[in-house]
Amino acid sequence: MTTLLPSLFVSHGAPTFALEPGPAGCALHALGALLPRPRAVLVLSPHWITAGLEIGTNPQPPTIHDFGGFPDALYRLRYPAAGAPHVAQEVMAQLTRAGLAARANPDRGLDHGTWTPLLHLYPDADVPVVPLSLPLTDSPEVVHALGQALAGLSESGVLFLASGAITTTSTMSDRDGRKAPATPPASWTGWRAPSPRATCRRCWTTVGAPRTPRAPIPPRSISCPSSPPSAPQGMPGNPPSVSRAG
Secondary structure (H helix, E strand, O other): OOOOOOEEEEEOOOHHHHOOOHHHHHHHHHHHHHOOOOOEEEEEEEEEEEOOEEEEOOOOOOEOOOEOOOOHHHHOOOOOOOOOHHHHHHHHHHHHHOOOOEEEEOOOOEOHHHHHHHHHHOOOOOOOEEEEEEEOOOOHHHHHHHHHHHHHHHHHOEEEEEEEOOOOOOOEEOOOOOEOOOOOOOOOOOOOOOOOOOEEOOEOOOOOOOOOOOOOOOOOEEEOOOOOOOOOOOOOOOOOOOEEEO
């Protein structure tokens, strides 16, 4: 019998979520222990936006620190998960069958929208990771079609993870440097999420974001509560007590 993996959406918050996991980080760790072990994780991050779909095929994707103005310890973190070029090829083939063109990107690493939640979900970095770009579009139909094309991956041992947030607490600006509204609308009824063209001023969507190489930070122990949240609806059992090394 085939074990179906769920599709996950994780609001990864600020990059400091890597150092300050709180209840959300501990819940992710517990979820990682509950889920059937995937052969790879396909991650769609809002910090990699391209005009056409791209899939990372790097067998050893580097950790990208695509942000600025944060504590030095954050830039020293590494998430050394391996890539999965063979899974990336499977994804491209599946997208092609659905009529969606995608190209391989052999140089792409893991931006903070990818490695920050994975640091808690799979803290040992022992599950291969394949990054998938977010298409530059305002059309929900295009994104829905992408989701439909990827639906079958859950039957082949690939976990699909999308990250991001509906809003951001950081200063917002568009790519021309113009400020976006500082607060969301008073009413959320019928409200549509901002275009992916808007981006956090302190976080970037490109590999070439300015950053200074630093020595990797040593393992850092972060303890979770002794009574983590119960298993999500539809998941068997309750998560055990967990602790993690960052």
